[in-house]
Amino acid sequence: MELITVRTFEKSIEAHMLKSRLESEGIPVYLFDEHTVGLNPLFNLSVDGIKLKVHPQDVELAQEIIEDFIHAPHETSAGEPLLCSECGSADFYESYQSMKGRKGFLSIIVSFLLGVYPIYYRTVIKCKSCGNEMEIQHQESENRSS
Numbered sequence: 085m086e087l088i089t090v091r092t093f094e095k096s097i098e099a100h101m102l103k104s105r106l107e108s109e110g111i112p113v114y115l116f117d118e119h120t121v122g123l124n125p126l127f128n129l130s131v132d133g134i135k136l137k138v139h140p141q142d143v144e145l146a147q148e149i150i151e152d153f154i155h156a157p158h159e160t161s162a163g164e165p166l167l168c169s170e171c172g173s174a175d176f177y178e179s180y181q182s183m184k185g186r187k188g189f190l191s192i193i194v195s196f197l198l199g200v201y202p203i204y205y206r207t208v209i210k211c212k213s214c215g216n217e218m219e220i221q222h223q224e225s226e227n228r229s230s
Contacts, residue, residue, distance in 0.1 A: 087138065087140075088139070088140050089116075089136065091135075091136045091150060092132060092134060092135050092136070094128055099115055099136055102150060105149060106146055106149055109149055112139060114137045114138070115135065116134070121134050166209075168213065168214060170211065171213050171216070173212065176209045176211055177209070177211075180207070180208050180217065181205040181207060184206075
């Protein structure tokens with residue numbers, strides 16, 4: 085039976101989060117090219133990312149669950165909605181790779197000169213409204229809707 089790709093990912097942790105969510109709803113899920121991308125992140129371009137696939141009869145339900153999961157608001161450890169400290173928006177880019185600062189600038193130069201994947205970056209949450217970057221608190225990211 086043919087499997088249908090419902091989503092692709094750059095990072096295996098994101099793929100496994102959704103895989104776990106779908107499996108908890110009783111949907112069999114398969115990940116393709118996870119190890120290829122894990123071996124070298126640059127391979128992500130050649131294989132078009134980590135693919136999350138389901139059986140054709142599960143596509144519609146899987147897409148609904150994924151949409152609910154993706155659009156669920158971030159919450160603080162106290163269960164309150166996470167808001168931007170600058171503008172108060174609740175709309176964020178998740179797992180944004182920021183290279184701001186001296187270390188990021190130096191990393192860009194070294195990466196360009198050596199032709200390698202960036203050596204340094206911070207994973208942050210970036211506000212879609214104002215561009216403010218906030219550090220990801222480990223507890224807050226664990227309390228994301230599950």
